[in-house]
Amino acid sequence: MSLRRRRQLVPWLLIGPGLLWLVVFFAVPLANQLYVSLQTGDPETGYQFTWAFGTYVDAIKDYHEQFLRSIGYAATATVLCLIIGFPLAYYAAFKAKPFMRNLILLLVILPFFVSSVLRTVSWQLILFDDGWIVARFRDVGLLGDDGRLLATRTAVIAGITYNFLPFMILPLFVSLERIDRRLVEAATDLYASRAQAFRHVTLPLALPGIFAGSLLTFIPACGDFINAALLGTPKQSMIGNVIQSKFLFVQDYPTAAALSFILMTFILIGVALYGRLLGTKTLMESAV
Structure with a gap:
């Protein structure tokens, strides 16, 4: 084999294992679920492939509330993670000693050393009706005497925010740490205030971290x-609860697969619009 030929094969040998992994554990299952989503039948008589695109229409019609709720909860949790995580990442990158x-x-x-189920169960103890948090909320009038936090929308969003907060903080920290401090100093030397330097220098250069952290938080949260x-x-x-129930309990596999593909399509469209809004090309250039 010639030297030129070997050089051409080297990249394929390097990406081969990863590509094979993606094909076996992502592309093949994805194609299988697409095939399942177009079937009709029931668990007793079995399922047959019938090009049943109506399953997608019925899934959207029957579970549009869960879709909207999932997107709303995930978007709210992502914003909260950004509000909480940015100051912490900023302090760690700019102010904190090693x-x-x-x-x-x-x-x-x-927290990643503990199961996500255990972390979520701990929030049941934190938001318990007779717990310290609820008692303090009642003391300051944020909750009535019979008010509660557990088993509410607030509890669900709080749990999502807590569980996915690290996915926001870590990309933000990496992005902020890479910023050349001399750029901020140059802005202040040119009579920009600290707020103006942050708005015109730090924040634009942190956009790749904001973009990555938002995706890493929003996508799994949905x-x-x-x-x-x-x-x-x-x-x-949320729609994840419906999919879980359809797969494990109802055994309505076509509807569950259709719901999964609909969710994936919504997320892909949302990511594309979000990337266009922030400027994907600019983000990629800033990340290099």
């Missing part, structure tokens, strides 16, 4: 079902 920076990052990733199941009621059920 020891404190490492400690902050350790505390951010520490399909989340644990928080709604443990912290909410059927009134707060």
